[in-house]
Amino acid sequence: MDQIRKFIDHISPISDSDWDFFSSKLKEVPFHKNTTLLKTGKIEQHLSFIAKGIVRLYIPKEEADVTFGFLFENEFVTAYDSFLTQTPSEYQIETLTETILWQISHKDLQEVYKNTTIGNIIGRKMAENMYLRKSKRELSLLSQTAEERYLSLFSDRPKLLKQIPLKYIASYIGVTPQALSRIRKRIT
Structure with missing residues (x-):
């Protein structure tokens, strides 16, 4: 859990009371290699921090899957569009290695936003980070x-x-x- 605290402190320092509230909502969950974390058509319920492992985001196709993202240790992973809108995902997420995630549910994250002084700032900065990563990926495909x-x-x-x-x-x-x-x- 220290990894997450360091990661968040790097984004914006978090008070001990906010950290205590936020960390009380986290659950450590280990996954085997090649475990599906989210299937197409299911609603993303968690925002997860990768403590260990590699995760792939992809669109399953009969002829060949289309991989559009890899996430690694010390990064957050979620089907962010599904998570935000609480609508079914159009893609899947799977582990490529033995993986350990620290997860927070959508409901619990809303409580963090509501009950901490730093939650909204961290949420905004994480959303900005995801946007920049997506934009970089799109630009690389085009240029x-x-x-x-x-x-x-x-x-x-x-x-x-x-x-x-x-x-x-x-x-x-x-x-x-x-x-x-x-x-x-x-x-x-």
Whole structure:
């Protein structure tokens, strides 16, 4: 739980009383590798902090899943659109490794916003962070080649990417596994 406190303090210092209230709402939940955290059509009920592990966001397709996000240790994960609107998700979330999450329910988070002085500030800054990550992803798809997207992803998380199957990386950068193989050969 210290990881979350440090993460939040980095965003905006949190008082001990606000931390005590917020942390009382958190639940530590371990998950096995390849566990589905949220299925398409289900409503996201949790905002989760990844204490350990790697998580993938994707759209399931018969021919091949479309991966559009990876989240790592010390990041928050949720189907944010579903979480905010409490409507069914159009995508799925799964663990790619053994994962430990600290989760807070939608209902409990609303209580944190209502009963703490810092909750709304942290919520706003987290929403801004998610927007910036989404915007960066969209811009990379529109302005970079697949090779540039791969190099960017690899430079950001070189050790962690070794744990992600290449078919998911290929999907994430928008190419087939065969095209990713050619990109990797050109680079090495």
